[in-house]
Amino acid sequence: MSLRSFFSRLLTSRSLGRRSDSEGGTHNIKKSTPEEENKKVSWRHYLLQLFIASILLLSALWLLLAVWYQYGAGSIITWLSAIVIIGLLTALLSSRYWMTVAKQLHDKPSTSNTNLTKKAIRKKSASKWLAGLYVVTWCIGVGWFFSIEAEQDRDWMPEVSQQLSYTRDATNPDLVTFSNVRNFDWHTDAEATERWDTRTVDMSKLSGVDVTNSYWMGPLIAHTLVSFRFEDDRPLAFSFEIRKEQGEDFSALAGFFRRYELSLIAAEERDIIYTRSNARGEQVYLFPISHLQQHEIKALFESYLTAADDLNAQAAWYNTLISNCTNIIFYMARMISGDRLPWDYRIWVSGWLPNYLYDVGMLDPNPIKDRQPWSIDTWYKRAHINPKVLEFDNLTHLNSDTDRHKFNHEFSEQIRQGIPMPPLADSQPAAEKNAHSAAQESD
Known part of the structure; x- marks a missing residue:
């Protein structure tokens, strides 16, 4: 028998076997009833x-x-x-x-x-x-x-009544002069002496950036602020907030339905942090961000200038999910740092933002070299502002602008007690390497 005949008969027998199985074995297959x-x-x-x-x-x-x-x-x-x-x-x-x-x-x-x-x-x-x-x-x-458009002209509450604007020095673009920097003297959580200042800062003197979380609705929800430090000047804080009208209260659910315009506030920390930690009794924590170069901090600062320009040109809506105080900052920071800030669900759970920063190495687990590493729980304990400013009297010795500026500086120093300020990174490879090492150490 030839090889061709053998395979022909083999295949024919298998085919017939399958057919016979399918025909003769139908009694073994259970048919579905109507x-x-x-x-x-x-x-x-x-x-x-x-x-x-x-x-x-x-x-x-x-x-x-x-x-x-x-x-x-x-x-x-x-x-x-x-x-x-x-x-x-x-x-x-x-x-x-x-x-x-x-x-x-x-x-x-x-x-x-x-x-x-x-x-x-x-x-x-x-x-x-x-x-x-x-x-x-x-x-x-x-x-x-x-089709509902955000508006610039409403009966706003005093703390958001003014819009931030700025000018640059014609000969030195690093010199930025802000108008309407908030510097209120808060008496209670609802009463304050209004003061809007003009302040000039030098971006070439930027030395660091801090993230402040203020917990007002349990451990999952926090308001996020960003403070920029300068070598020879007090910090300047920025905050994206809802622009409330007179008599209006905040509702997270209403924030999904174009109820609140978005506002960008630049303020002294004695104003915008004190009102949360002392006047309102919120639990506030300040975290210095590590492993950044100055050009990255400067780029983040510039992004706030761009945001001010955009809001002055066209009012925008606050949205509880996609354009709130935390994820707007993340969007801006990610444009600068790229993959060093990976996407994570904690971007939308603002209360866990410090844990995210710790896990990606932007919050140093070893802030004091050759000492015991800090866990995230240690960071929360050291970063807690409320015990540091419990006895701070916000209205003492405010007889002049000089006294007020000195008092602002004292408050900013006091909220950073016990927290080492990280130095600027020398180069991009060093920054990425150190952040990666910190992330591994945090694990």
Whole structure:
């Protein structure tokens, strides 16, 4: 027998064997009964119905909240919108429900099948019209929502009433003169002596950057500020905040619905940190960032200047998730440092930002060389501002601008007690290497 004949007969026998198995072994394969097939289809149908109902409910809830936060509970627009949206949604869900009931009844043998079929057709047609009307209504609502523009001119609260602006020296661009630097004297959490200063800083003297977290709503939520240190001058703090109107309170949920404009504040630390640690009683922590070169700090400082320009040119909305006090800073910093600041869920859980900085090596686990390394718990203990300024009297000896500047300097020194200030990195490779080593050590 030739080799060709052998393989031909082998393949033929295997093919016949498979065919015979498939034909003769059908009694071993359990066929699905019509009832089981209908049950599978029914479950898929229910899951699809649940998915559609969830989408409809969530979309209606989003639109109702958008109208609610724009016009308030007492507005006739809010009530009319609620009536229309809820009415359409109820009719649509009801129509889809009776379509399901009609289908189930239709599948059962009955003398009234013809009537049920006609009803099902009418319900299906009505459901299509209601669905189209709801989609059109919702699209109109979405178009209205995204057409709402942020404004510059409102009755703002005093602490956000002014907009930050600046000028550069014509002969030395590193000299930046800010207008409307906030320097309030806070008496209580709601009362302060207003003062907006003009201040000139030299970017060539930048020596470091600190991140301050102020916890006002549990351990997960914190307001983030950034302070820039200078070789021969007191620090200057920047803060992205909501621009509240008179009598307006903050709501994290309202922050999703274009309720608050975004504001950039430049302030003395004795103002913007003291009001949180002492006047409001929030728990405040200051963390110096390590392994940075001066050009990186300068680039971050420049990004704040750009943000001030943008907000002066066009008002912007605050958003609780995508444009808040923490992730805006991260976006700016990542443009400068790139992969040294990897994406992480803690960017959106602002209370854990120090833990993130510690894990990526930007918060040095060994700030005092040849000493015991600091865990993140040690950092929190050393960085805690409140015990350091518990007895600080914010209104003592403020008889002149000179006294006030001296007092500002004293407060900035006091909140940094017990925290070694990291030196600037000599080069980019050294900065990246040291940050990588610190990240490994933190692990």
